[in-house]
Amino acid sequence: MKEQSTQIPQEAFDWYDDYAHGGMDRRDFMKKLTTLVALGYSMTTLTSALLPNYALAEQVSFNDDDIIASYQEFDSPQGHGKGRGYLVKPTTKKNTYPVVLVIHENRGLNPYVKDVARRLAKQGFIAFAPDALFPVGGYPGNDDDGRAMQRKLDRGKIQHDFVAAANFLKSQPYSNGKLGAVGFCFGGYMVNYLAAVDSKLLTAGVPFYGTPATKELRKNIKASMMIQLGELDERVNKSWPEYEQDLKAQNVDYQMYMYKNAKHGFHNDSTARYDKENAELAWQRTTAFFKEKLT
Template sequence: MSNHLQREIPQEAFDWYDEYAHGGMDRRTFLKKLGSLAAVGYSMTVLTSALLPNYALAEQVSFNDPEILATYETFASPLGHDEGQGYLVVPKNMSGPRPVVLVVHENRGLNPYIKDVARRLAKAGFIAFAPDALFPLGGYPGNDDEGRAMQKNLERSKIEQDFLAAAKFLKGHPQGNGKLGAVGFCFGGYMVNYLAAVESNLLSAGVPFYGTPAAAELRDNIKSPLLVHLGELDERVNKTWPDYEKDLKRLNVPYTVHVYKGANHGFHNDSTVRYDKANAEVAWQRTLDFFKETLS
């Protein structure tokens, strides 16, 4: 996605998409607002094709890559939806134990972009596992609108328990080294913060990308180091950060926060025009370095 195209689209279109994607606006209203821009010279086709995901753009590591092996694995979740499933990707020809990383999707299920993130981690030498919150309903349906509606209809506390069960399943992987990292995006960023807070000794490292914090009453449990990525233009998430940072400082939690200049919510997702290649690549390299440092 070209940075030139991103500059051409007015910021209010990104803000409307963020509100739509997080349940604050229905699709009809979103398209009507985009239509108001079309009336003053913006192409509706360009706007919709740029803002809505095109997952053909998101494959950086092929599922046929000879250096990795991908499978689907199920795990027990007695306090959640009884059973969960996720996308497990391991490096081929592993020698010795490897660090394990849980990958948590956005609020629409296990889409192709998140699967690719798991493959990127395996390509870098980690064992990666990306659960699908929508597994109890048949799994990610192939489009984000339907996936978003499906996830919204699931009980939030049961989804949280499913990811907690997935984290424990992955931490016990027979080829893992016993140290668990987690990286998540949007809803997944929230889930990383939740996993860091719900059990003190579960995570050895957490990387929330533009995620809101766990409930205040849970935060006293946080011990694992955090690497926090925020987009400068992401007002909805950023307004939650000062209160969260205050608690992290009070608890002496090791953390680093990076606010990426000119970046929107979702800037790491390379399937839409919100993708900011330069910032995404810096954030991802920092993520890999952080995991190598904390999980080795």
């Protein structure tokens, strides 16, 4: 897939990023892609590279003998009232486990993010991946509809739902009391937000290409943070210098990794933005960080 990625101009990925984050509608996005068709690229090649194929993303089967998965609901009185998420546990028998909240992109709980939760369970964590779209029926099966649905939801209530999910997971009897969170894009922002909104909530956070919480909240950050950024992700990266200044000012235990030639979404193995070498390195660092901080 990466070979296919290198055949497509970077501007196409920039357009997709703009489209995926509300900067243009689908009609304008497709119109821009037709300009590349005129240069000899087929629309099939372009769309298959830019749009997700979730059959490619499964690394851990839901039938894997080392894990057990279920859906669990939780109360969210300040959010949408009720939330639901995908809970994955190791089948090993222990009294308590380190627990990690897994937060999806801006389109609901898609198969890639569920697989990330299973990957964590294979590593000995209990992972819980909430679906922000549960109040409106859940992830609809495709990203375009999911993105439109999430955009219509009240952002403040979504944030309360993830705070409620974090407290739900942290307070479970199998939790060792130390909560980690990992998220991607919107989910990366949510990790930064959870670290900032309540200094006692997270022990460790790993935001992948996520923007920071509002400046006035950052003074609350006490969690250890591992910031994962792609070199070509100009939209998110421009927020990093100021964020780093605030982390330093608060004496936060943080580390940042900038992955060379990596695009926004480089960890998502369902699209051509996926960068296998950088994604695997980032994931190794993530799980090692969680093992150090949560166990």
